[in-house]
Amino acid sequence: MRIVSLGDSVTLSYGGDRSPWVSHSWPAILGRILSSNLGERVEVVNSGVNGDTTRLALARIDRDVFQHNPDLLIVMFGLNDALSLHRGLSIEEYENNLRLIAELASYRGVRVVFMTPNPVTERFERYDSGRSLERLLKYVEAVRRVAGERGAKLVDLFELFQRDDYYRSLIRDGIHPNYDLQGVIANYVASEVSPLLGGPRIPRVRLHRLVRVRLDDMYNAFTDIAKWRGRFYVTFRVGTAHFIPDAPDGRIAVLESSDLSSWRRAAVLEVKGWDARDPKLLALGDRLILYTPSWSPERRVRETFAFYTRDGERWEGPVSCGEYVFWRPRRLGDEIYVAAYRPEGEGWELHLLKSRDGLKWRYVTTMYRGDMVNETELLFRGDEAVALARVEKRPRRALVLRSKYPFEEWSARRSNLVLQSPAMIEHRGLIVVAGRVFTREWSGGPYMPDYARTGILVLEGDRLKLLMELPSAGDTAYPGMLPLEGGRIAVSYYSSHERYLGEDLLSRYRPYTQDYKPGIYLAIISVHP
Structure with missing residues (x-):
């Protein structure tokens, strides 16, 4: 058409x-x-x-x-x-x-x-x-x-x-x-x-506000957001580049706010000798837990570590959660579940783990095996669970996985879109998704300035339907999503668009390079079916 x-x-x-x-x-x-x-x-x-x-x-x-x-x-x-x-x-x-x-x-x-x-x-x-x-x-x-x-x-x-x-x-x-x-x-x-x-x-998407949370001379990327004890927390990795395999380049910043507009530094967390990456937040009673899947340049392995705080200021950790790459933990009743993957050769596996305290985890089942499956978002709807999984094996279209309690058997179907770094919530009867989408077919190579975007989508059955693209360019996405009062959603994400486009956001263009370090942004949106 x-x-x-x-x-x-x-x-x-x-x-x-x-x-x-x-x-x-x-x-x-x-x-x-x-x-x-x-x-x-x-x-x-x-x-x-x-x-x-x-x-x-x-x-x-x-x-x-x-x-x-x-x-x-x-x-x-x-x-x-x-x-x-x-x-x-x-x-x-x-x-x-x-x-x-x-x-x-x-x-x-x-x-x-x-x-x-x-x-x-x-x-x-x-x-x-x-x-x-x-x-x-x-x-x-x-x-x-x-x-x-x-x-x-x-x-x-x-x-x-x-x-x-x-x-x-x-x-x-x-x-x-x-x-x-x-x-x-x-x-x-x-x-x-x-x-x-x-x-x-x-569905219509209304953009209520776009906040630049952090834009400086560091490579700020990979975000999440949570609310705990009436305060808002945004977390992201701080480094000098997207990834340096031979250096422990990354630390984790935690910022705190009362109004989603003004942010102050609450903590900078480090796993010594490791590249701390992809932080995720879990508000669990009197504790706020932060998980960081990390890379050891010396041992060449990945392991997830946890930090936690009881007052938002003093943090304990790191505590090892095992040689897994965690995505975003989710609560269901008294249990906490997480989809965690192990990138080992061609036989990448996605496991479901569960915990009661957020620190000690045990294996539940293998959700999926193969296709270089990795970042997987969980959503519980009563006794049913749906998961969105990124895969790297062609055609790279995301997987939609489904299960029922006790979540030991999972079905898997291929979706219609390539989606990376998924975040997912239920909102007004819709499954609203945020993540990295592409303006054309992605070959797996470096992201050109106009190539990747942060998208807002809905999941209907096994189809991902794009609703809107947030201001974004270059290296972008890894969003977090947080429901707010009044039917709004806070979406944290990172993007390089201000680096590329310059002051007038129109005529300036410079080729892609790691020098175009992304910033952290927060979009306040609402979705109207």
Whole structure:
């Protein structure tokens, strides 16, 4: 299936000529969301042009739209038509041009979706005490009017922004939505057009806030988040690179906050002689436990160690939990379970372990054997368990494992997507997933700047359906997820996007290197079925 998105610079967004960020523009993200939800490849052609109007679009419509033979045309204009000093059009011409675009598409059997433009804000150089917004609103009403006349689908981006102060604050120059909003726009459009294409209703994701937790000269990566005794804790690895096999490079930082905005250092934990990695948190009564699967450069083995605190300040440990790589422990009643793997040659094995105190663990069963199975997230739903497992053997698509209490026998089915570093919670009847996703097929090589992303998904049966991509690039993901009051979710993750994109988040691009050390971020979202 092919969709053409016709518009101005807001449509073009980060998809300019030779820009590596074309895959991070909202039309490109829209294509990935629709593909995973419809179960077929959906290509979205970005036919946005800087400074364009409906008049100029009509002059290029054959070349930029109809030669692609689209099944659907998304049309969004108005900012330049209403506000450009040199290219502005009367509202009458603007409205007639919209009708003509729709008629030309209808003649060729192409369905049309109209989008209203986003509003302008005080940052716009010609805001003129709000008079430019008042003028733009008349053009917005014209879009709504034409869509209503023709019975066409309307995606009201203007209304979405008008009712959300945070979104308006992210219109970087008062007219162009910034990098952080590309996934927001893509999710909103996908939720509106999916039923039109015979697809499912796609849950909407609202981004309430994005917090930069840590960005410095260290390689900060691999996160988790927990709430304990009314305080929030974020943990991550601090090193000089992603991985140095011959050096004990990593330590574990623990930050603490009362409001998810301001963070202070609570601890830096070290396993002497080991590279401490992939920390996970477990709030267990009067203790907060931290697990760090670690690598010994000398012995060339992996082992998970635990630290714990009773006051959030003084930590005891490390305590060895065995030669396993733990993922995220989960409580079920009085028991704690963890999916732990052993990477040994070609026969990688995934075991289920359980504990009562979080320190002494015993074997329950082998959940899966082979395929280089590794990072595996557990979720309990009553007496049932579901697990998402990363695999490295081609085709690398994640495994969905299921079992019932006492969890000794597990079924396994292959999902539809490559997903790495999974996190998973139940939220409003949905299984919401976060993890590393890819803009194209991953070969197993180094991550290029535009290659990997942090995605928000849902798991339905054995299918992973992408809902949104958080601002992310380069080395990214390893999220933690924490349900909050009011139906919100805190998602911790790491990403290099600010390193690559620079101050203006648009024109600067530098090749991949370990020098682009990632930072730690926290997204506050809500998912609406």
